[in-house]
Amino acid sequence: MLPFRQVDVFSAVPWLGNPLAVVHDTDGLSDQQMADFARWTNLSETTFLSAPTDPKADYRVRIWTTSGELPFAGHPTIGSAHAWLEAGGTPQGEAVIQECGAGLVTVRRSPRLGFAAPPLTRSGEVDADLRARIVTALAVDECAIVDLAWADNGPGWVGVDLGTAQAVIDVVPDIAAFADLKVAVLGRWDNAHVAEFGADVEVRAFYADGRNFGEDPVTGSANAALAQWLIGTGALPDTYVARQGSVIGRDGRVHIEAADGEVWVSGDAVTRIKGSVDH
Template identity: 50%
Template sequence: MKQRAFKQVDVFTPNPYYGNPLAVVLDGSGLDDAAMQRFAKWTNLSETTFLLPPTDAAADYRVRIFTPGGELPFAGHPTLGSCHGWLEAGGQPRSKDFIVQECKVGLVKIRREPGTKRLAFAAPALKRSAPSPTVLAQVATALGLKASQVLAAQCLDNGPLWLGLLLDSPETVLSLAPDHKALAKLGTKIGVAARYPHEDAAPLIARANREARAFAASQPSFAPDFEVRAFAAPLGVDEDPVTGSLNASLAQWLIAEGHAPERYTASQGVCLGRAGQVHLERDAAGQVWVGGESVSCVDGSVTL
């Protein structure tokens, strides 16, 4: 074991402790899979990352991403949080335009958003398909949903696999009380979203969580277009506070099908006392970018 540089980063928030925390081991060299998995389980965060030298000459660094229950080929908030940590620790990208991350899904471009403190990643290519009616019915039952509350559904695969549901209202999203044991048995990660009529956003958020409402009031420039929740019981995480990979695949699907505009914002984490802020955009070339701010909350070393 040795001392390794370490950060704990809060992602998708401009202020500490309102986003999604990420443990970042800035030097993962020499650690085997079992050691990485053991530490990820110990941190008990939704994800823990380990930065390594790249194996692809086009990449600036390589990252391995672990949940308490296993390794992921890609995930969004670990991508932004790891990049934030790498840059803050003195990482120098080869290109002036992008930082390039290597992970199991391939190379992922990350850009600095002009005029902001946000980083944004290029969403990996999405594969999507219609879910089976049987699975959809089982998931709806586990979530406590009526069939009429589900406006659309897709199986979404951009590395992680999600079943995405577009629901009838943000109030439906915020009132869900899932049977997480049933979702774990189904082995399916679920992402739900609904679009806000903007005049209704404040009272709905207020009903869900007073603390998150108070924080949102201090951030008047952020008015969410969508409310999102992510349930990942099969990975040992009942509900994820703010989820980049899910928001990426939702945006690719919802924009393509005309359910969302080419640029929008999403709120996530309200029911957990968080106030995640996710910025989604499809550019002129059709690439979807997923952005958010990150802030370091813990900075030091870890013995591994």
């Protein structure tokens, strides 16, 4: 039996964040066992914690979706660090150092768990054909697009600035047109709604793989990519809070801070289920 936790990430309020399944002490599990369990949980990601192979790291994590393994993802990073610490993990230094497929990731512990966003692997303009596909998939008018660019830190995100938060909420995507797109959209709240929601912007993240389409509840990688893009262009301030998931019954909060040349993505994480897995 292996220790198991299910963690709600990016929300301190029960059931409003993005759930993550975490299995501890998995050094003896095979790839097939990990893949089978991740498929069975049917969550967007399941992580498996084990001893690190790099002496600089505090633990190693492998991140699996229902269809394969990822080198890095945002909410699994925060959720895994939370689970490891809660289970008694003691970092070598002030921050937690996570080893994953993308290398070593620094996770700071205060004021809440947060990771330094990995560099964008692709940025800049998209070609005209792709832009047209995205406009069609989002079912918005071309004139509604404030800005649109590659903001890819691994998963393949294209970022779309729709100006206002209400424009983001009003998006009704054309699911059939999404094909293999991964699109993160963002818009700003006015001052009255900032005070009401405790959030400066609204974010939604849509993804498809040619067969399945989904909207992610709260997305660390997409928020990281949007922040790197829009803080970089001066379109967003160095510090802000994003709300995500409201259209699909969630209410996550992602805290963004650009400092010392890095963009930090932070959020709450709370264990909701704790037990063991018979593998």
